[in-house]
Amino acid sequence: MLSIKNLHARVEDKTILKGLNLDVKPGEVHAIMGPNGAGKSTLGYVLSGRDGYEVEQGSAELDGHSLFDMETEERARAGLFLAFQYPVEIPGVSNMEFLKASVDAVREARGDSALSSAEFLKLARVVCKQVNLPVEFLKRGVNEGFSGGEKKRNEIMQMILLAPRLCILDETDSGLDIDALKVVADGVNSQRSSDRGFVVVTHYQRLLDYIKPDFVHVLSDGKIVKSGGPELAKELEAQGYSWLADHPDEVP
Ligand code: ADP
Ligand code: MG
Ligand code: MG
Numbered sequence: 001m002l003s004i005k006n007l008h009a010r011v012e013d014k015t016i017l018k019g020l021n022l023d024v025k026p027g028e029v030h031a032i033m034g035p036n037g038a039g040k041s042t043l044g045y046v047l048s049g050r051d052g053y054e055v056e057q058g059s060a061e062l063d064g065h066s067l068f069d070m071e072t073e074e075r076a077r078a079g080l081f082l083a084f085q086y087p088v089e090i091p092g093v094s095n096m097e098f099l100k101a102s103v104d105a106v107r108e109a110r111g112d113s114a115l116s117s118a119e120f121l122k123l124a125r126v127v128c129k130q131v132n133l134p135v136e137f138l139k140r141g142v143n144e145g146f147s148g149g150e151k152k153r154n155e156i157m158q159m160i161l162l163a164p165r166l167c168i169l170d171e172t173d174s175g176l177d178i179d180a181l182k183v184v185a186d187g188v189n190s191q192r193s194s195d196r197g198f199v200v201v202t203h204y205q206r207l208l209d210y211i212k213p214d215f216v217h218v219l220s221d222g223k224i225v226k227s228g229g230p231e232l233a234k235e236l237e238a239q240g241y242s243w244l245a246d247h248p249d250e251v252p
Contacts, residue, residue, distance in 0.1 A: 001024055001025055001026050001062065001063055001165065001166060001197050002022070002023070002024040002060070002061070002062055002166050002197060002199070003022075003023050003024075003059075003060070003061045004020060004021060004022040004023070004047075004058070004059070004060045004061075005021055005058055005059045005060075006019050006020075006021060006057060006058035006059070007019070007020040007021075007043075007046070007055070007057070007058035007059070007060060008020075008055070008056040008057035008058055008222075009042065009046045009053060009054060009055050009056055009058075010053075010054050010056055011042060011052060011053055011054075012052070015056065015222070016039045016042045016222055017039050017042060017043060017046065017222045017223075018039075018221065018222035018223050019058070019222070019223050020039075020043065020058070020219070020222065020223050020224060021223075021224060022199075022217065022224060024166065024197040024198075024199060025197065026194060026195050026196065026197055027192075027193065027194040027195070027196070027197065028197050028198070028214045028215065029188070029192065029197070029198040029200065029211060029212070029213045029214050029215075030197075030198065030199050030200070030213060030214065030215045030216075030217060031199075031200050031201075031202060031207075031208055031211070031213035031215070031216045031217070031233060032199060032200070032201045032202075032216075032217050032218075032219050032224075033201075033202060033203065033205075033216060033217070033218055033219070033233060033236060034203075034218050034219035034220050034241065035220060035241040036203070038219045038220050038221060038222070039219060039221070039222045040170065040201045040203075040219050041084075041170050041201070043201075043219070044082055044084065044168050044170045044201065046060075047060060047067060047075075047080065047082065047168060048072060048075065048080070048082045048168075049067070049068075049070070049071065049072040049075060050072075055068050062075075062078055062079065062080055062165065062166060063078070063079070063165065065078055067080065073105070076102070076105070076106065076162075076164075077105060077106055077108075077109035078109070078165070079106075079164050079165025079166060080164065080165070080166055080168070081158075081159055081162055081164035081166065081167045081168070082167075082168045082169075082170070083155045083156075083158075083159060083167070083168070083169045083170065084170050087143050087151045087154070087155050088142070088143065089141070089142060089143040089144050089146075090141060090142035090143065090144070091141040091142075091144045092141055093141060093142050094138070094139055094140065094141065094142070095137055095138050095139070095140055095141070095142050095143075095154065096120075096121070096124065096138040096139060098142045099120075099124060099138075099157070099158060099161055100115070100117070100120045100124075102158065102161075102162060103115065103120065103161050103162060106162050106163075106164075121138075123161065124138055124157075124161065125138075127157050127160050127161055128157065130157075130160065130190070131153040131154075131156050131157045131160070131183060131187065132153060132183070133150065133153045133154060133157060137150065137154065148177075148180060149177065149179055149180040149183065152180045152183050152184060153180075153183050156183055156184060156186075156187030159187060159191065160187065160190070160191060163191075163196075164196070165195070165196060165197070166196070166197045166198075166199070167188070167191070167196070167197070167198045167199070168198075168199045168201070169184065169188070169198070169199070169200050169201065170201040171184060171200065171201060171202045171203075171207060181206065181207055181210060182210060184207065184210075184211075185207065185210030185211045186210075188200065188211050189210075189211060198211075200213065204237075205233045205234060205236065205237035208230065208233045212230060213230055213233070214229070215227060215228070215229065216228055216229065216230060216232040216233045218232070218236065218241070218244060220241065220244070220245070225244070226244060
């Protein structure tokens with residue numbers, strides 16, 4: 001479903017990703033861990049098509065379609081969803097308008113008809129409840145004045161409404177409290193399905209107590225240097241990344 005091959009990418013003058021390979025099949029949850037500055041967030045930005053991030057070499061395909069040949073909006077319509085650590089605030093645009101416009105665009109791309117305002121409101125209320133966000137948040141400006149935890153809930157709400165094919169969540173380095181971690185974990189767990197994949201980027205093993213990944217990868221200096229099952233995350237938590245660098249073959 002997602003196939004990244006030999007990806008090299010740079011920010012400004014600096015090459016950050018140096019030959020990254022990753023394959024995600026439908027139904028799988030992959031965790032990407034790794035030391036600070038390894039390029040984890042860069043990977044998300046490159047896949048999303050953020051300005052300033054340039055692909056030097058390699059490919060990334062979603063369901064056989066090259067992501068790098070698409071505009072950012074087209075990637076979303078193709079079923080790619082990215083959640084970043086700091087969601088943007090859009091004052092003046094109501095959360096409801098924003099969510100509906102996003103959902104309408106994705107439905108249109110799938111050949112589904114647009115939902116009426118009443119239909120969408122009904123759906124949005126159900127999802128608000130699911131992520132434990134009061135319905136009043138639908139009327140507020142997008143993320144405007146939302147607390148960190150509320151932004152997280154809102155982001156997960158967006159993910160659930162969009163029903164993407166592939167979700168990439170970057171939770172790295174964040175001071176997410178345990179409640180926010182659980183919101184993310186519950187959101188992912190409730191949306192796990194045989195036709196959807198997840199890539200969860202996390203600096204700490206803690207999140208993986210709630211989301212049980214099928215695969216764990218270690219990203220270091222722009223490449224995946226080690227892959228394994230959930231036990232790899234535990235081992236890293238116990239031993240640290242520097243130990244991995246010294247003993248690359250001793251990690252299970
Ligand atoms: P991680 O998410 O794994 O901690 P990042 O992807 O955020 O790592 O960063 C990888 C490297 O890219 C770091 O060395 C960081 O300083 C560098 N970097 C990120 N953004 C920029 C930028 N806009 N200009 C120059 N270097 C950057
Ligand atoms: Mg970082
Ligand atoms: Mg990061």
